[in-house]
Amino acid sequence: MVLSILNTEQPVSLIAEVALLSxxxxxxxxxxxxxxxxxxxxVGQRVVLPLGSGVRIGVLLALKPQTEITNNSQxxxxxxxxxxxxxxxxxxxxxxxxxxLIQLSHRLFLPIGQILxxxxxxxxxxxxxxxxxxxxxxxxxxxxxxxxxxxxxTYRKLAExxxxxxxxxxxxxxxxxxxxxxELCVDPPWAxxxxxxxxxxxxxxxWENGALNRKIIQDKLGAEANESLKRLSELGFVKVRPAQxxxxxxxxxxxxxxxxxxxxxxxxxxxxxxxQEVVDKLKDSLDTHQRSSHLLHGITGSGKTVVYLxxxxxxxxxxxxxxxxxxxxxxxxxxKNDLQxxxxxxxxxxxxxxxxxxxxxxxxRQVSEAQEALVIIxxxxxxxxxxxxxGLIILDEEHDAxxxxxxxxxxxxxxxxxxxxxxxxxxxLLGSATPDIKSxxxxxxxxxxxxxxPERVGGGTLPxxxxxDIRHLTPTDGILAKPSQExxxxxxxxxxxxxxxxxxxxxxxxxxxxxxxxPIKCPHCDxxxxxxxxxxxxxxxxxxxxxxxxxxxxxxxxxxFVPFGEGTEKLEESLSGILPPDVKILRLDRDNARRAGRMExxxxxxxxxxxxxxxxxxxxxxxxxxxxVTLAIVADADLGLNLxxxxxxxRSFQLFVQSAGRAGRGSxxxxxxxxxxxxxxxxxxxxxxxxxxxFFEVELQKRKRMKYPPFTNLALIRLSFPVEWKEGYKAMELxxxxxxxxxxxxxxxxxxxxxxxxxxxxGRRRYNCLxxxxxxxxxxxxxxxxxxxxxxxxxxxxxxxxxxxxMM
DNA sequence: AGCACGCCGACT
DNA sequence: GTCGGCGTGCTC
Ligand SMILES: [Zn+2]
Ligand SMILES: [Zn+2]
Numbered sequence: 104m105v106l107s108i109l110n111t112e113q114p115v116s117l118i119a120e121v122a123l124l125s126x127x128x129x130x131x132x133x134x135x136x137x138x139x140x141x142x143x144x145x146v147g148q149r150v151v152l153p154l155g156s157g158v159r160i161g162v163l164l165a166l167k168p169q170t171e172i173t174n175n176s177q178x179x180x181x182x183x184x185x186x187x188x189x190x191x192x193x194x195x196x197x198x199x200x201x202x203x204l205i206q207l208s209h210r211l212f213l214p215i216g217q218i219l220x221x222x223x224x225x226x227x228x229x230x231x232x233x234x235x236x237x238x239x240x241x242x243x244x245x246x247x248x249x250x251x252x253x254x255x256x257t258y259r260k261l262a263e264x265x266x267x268x269x270x271x272x273x274x275x276x277x278x279x280x281x282x283x284x285x286e287l288c289v290d291p292p293w294a295x296x297x298x299x300x301x302x303x304x305x306x307x308x309x310w311e312n313g314a315l316n317r318k319i320i321q322d323k324l325g326a327e328a329n330e331s332l333k334r335l336s337e338l339g340f341v342k343v344r345p346a347q348x349x350x351x352x353x354x355x356x357x358x359x360x361x362x363x364x365x366x367x368x369x370x371x372x373x374x375x376x377x378x379q380e381v382v383d384k385l386k387d388s389l390d391t392h393q394r395s396s397h398l399l400h401g402i403t404g405s406g407k408t409v410v411y412l413x414x415x416x417x418x419x420x421x422x423x424x425x426x427x428x429x430x431x432x433x434x435x436x437x438x439k440n441d442l443q444x445x446x447x448x449x450x451x452x453x454x455x456x457x458x459x460x461x462x463x464x465x466x467x468r469q470v471s472e473a474q475e476a477l478v479i480i481x482x483x484x485x486x487x488x489x490x491x492x493x494g495l496i497i498l499d500e501e502h503d504a505x506x507x508x509x510x511x512x513x514x515x516x517x518x519x520x521x522x523x524x525x526x527x528x529x530x531x532l533l534g535s536a537t538p539d540i541k542s543x544x545x546x547x548x549x550x551x552x553x554x555x556x557p558e559r560v561g562g563g564t565l566p567x568x569x570x571x572d573i574r575h576l577t578p579t580d581g582i583l584a585k586p587s588q589e590x591x592x593x594x595x596x597x598x599x600x601x602x603x604x605x606x607x608x609x610x611x612x613x614x615x616x617x618x619x620x621x622p623i624k625c626p627h628c629d630x631x632x633x634x635x636x637x638x639x640x641x642x643x644x645x646x647x648x649x650x651x652x653x654x655x656x657x658x659x660x661x662x663x664f665v666p667f668g669e670g671t672e673k674l675e676e677s678l679s680g681i682l683p684p685d686v687k688i689l690r691l692d693r694d695n696a697r698r699a700g701r702m703e704x705x706x707x708x709x710x711x712x713x714x715x716x717x718x719x720x721x722x723x724x725x726x727x728x729x730x731x732v733t734l735a736i737v738a739d740a741d742l743g744l745n746l747x748x749x750x751x752x753x754r755s756f757q758l759f760v761q762s763a764g765r766a767g768r769g770s771x772x773x774x775x776x777x778x779x780x781x782x783x784x785x786x787x788x789x790x791x792x793x794x795x796x797x798f799f800e801v802e803l804q805k806r807k808r809m810k811y812p813p814f815t816n817l818a819l820i821r822l823s824f825p826v827e828w829k830e831g832y833k834a835m836e837l838x839x840x841x842x843x844x845x846x847x848x849x850x851x852x853x854x855x856x857x858x859x860x861x862x863x864x865x866g867r868r869r870y871n872c873l874x875x876x877x878x879x880x881x882x883x884x885x886x887x888x889x890x891x892x893x894x895x896x897x898x899x900x901x902x903x904x905x906x907x908x909x910m911m
Numbered sequence: 912a913g914c915a916c917g918c919c920g921a922c923t
Numbered sequence: 924g925t926c927g928g929c930g931t932g933c934t935c
Binding site: 123125126127154155156157159230 | 912913914915
């Protein structure tokens, strides 16, 4: 079919720029093998290339006329090698997609190859891939390395077979029979030879029965079917994927939600006037096909999700894809389930960072090959899926810090989403009940368009917020003050539910040794160990260090300990003492929701009213709605308010308002109790009246006065060195000099380096250097200078955190 | 990451 | 004298 990709006589004069997908991740120039016509090579293909004496995989970034290269003095003397092969006949990445990632690579100071490699599941960039061709009957496999050293004639022969569809690239070696599900990818008629009876029989079988595993296929068609199957899968008619493994598991997790009815905000078919107005405006904006960015500020229970749904439908109808991002996996799963219930026909792809490589590979491939518009729901890593035509990106709970967090690639979901939207002329929609102050500020400056949903669906009122003074509480009193206990009992007696938020997991956050007069600390971090009762261990929440407890004090060997403070585990235990014995209490935190699906089980059980009280960490305050919850208690509000962070108040405000959102929906009135020792804090007036704009105004004034974002750009250079390296302290002074000197010429305020609040972590001393500047480039510049003039590269690690999520 | 090249110790 | 340890450095 594709014989036209083979070259006959044309001279090949283009040069390929290829980004390597394995170290050294550089972008190198290659000439093109004359066996293929120049038009065969397309930007975005994954290509096989020679490097040194081996072979690698890279992505073709550009094709340039030879003259451009030869005029460059750097590359003039290098004799270019030919590319070897392509893994794709068509382009795998679109030029738009590559442009977005190249932009990201500039921002992160990383080579584009490294970005592409971290984005591509391993199976799609593995050096172990093989070329499989059929010459006559028997299939033959060649490793990529073998391809490099074939003589001209064999190479051309293979290229001919491959070009005519007599072979393909084997993406992965697949496991055993039952575990492999075969799925038809193409509707009839199928382009196979009419004489290929077995292949046709197999295609028919799958057409009739849907997806089948290989065991069943073998039983029905005999062992000979294997050969046909292999062939068909290499031709792309049939896809073989793991049957049980992760997909089955993911489905199981989805099923947990099935018995839980949709919330009224999501299930409503009639839009409220406010919703309709917002939807109309945003639809109009989508219709223009112009890039645009919006902030949807809808109070808790105002039905933001329905607005998303309407826009999603509209965007799909335009033939453009939609990405809907949630701040964490559990929310994405829930959201997917809710949406699927509303649109049973629509295929919705769930994508998040906890999926296994195999599943991620299959999703990546599916997205890259899709011709139709797709709906993707996931966490921030979903932004890297190679969608052809994204039209709408929604970030739900846009204020959430997890959109900024940095594991692996340090990118900010909001910025990346913005870049994508710019590239594709799409729409960015940020949604929250408690927007980030920066987003709010951006609406004032016209960079975001503000839309509001000021009322709850069904006219429900916002809950009443009350402060509970806990200054008088002694350690023996437990963590809940009398008014909180009474309110809790009252709620339960009415047959309603309550949630209690305590942002501290474990049993006791501090174990005090009476002999040493010191808490037990982690030997690697400057942090007290937390006691986990069920695990019978003390644990460092920062590095994971732990040992069985009780055990003699590591310093004095005494066994005289007093636990201090209360975590969720203890709270759950002490609640059962306070509440009537028949009251069921559930707990939700990272410790008991570790197993896949466990979190969903707990949330679903609570939603089904199998318990009256749910105790949890902040994962509980994020977006989950329980209609019968009428009381929310924030057990220790000061935990967040007292953090050494300029955003402590903003974060706390968001937490309080979100928690308030858990209480009371529809007809039932809700109540929120906030326990604090800080009764005079300026935020309470605004929390009590849920006066967002009032709070934002005051907070903005404060930020302006203190020269904090959004009125300046703030960054942290994080420096660390091994504790045992005593010269480190001196070296920090050296860096103070370097930064100060460099900052003189640029308009950057430098503070430090000074010991970080978390002064030791994993055996390394930590220092922070705070930078403030109007221009990000200047901040980057100072960091670069420090990086280059680091005389102790093996000892000192440094890392630039732009707009840090935490200052610790 | 590979893979060569290279420079030392302990084996036939 | 040769085999093989893995330290350093390069790859269009
Ligand atoms: Zn530790
Ligand atoms: Zn002690």
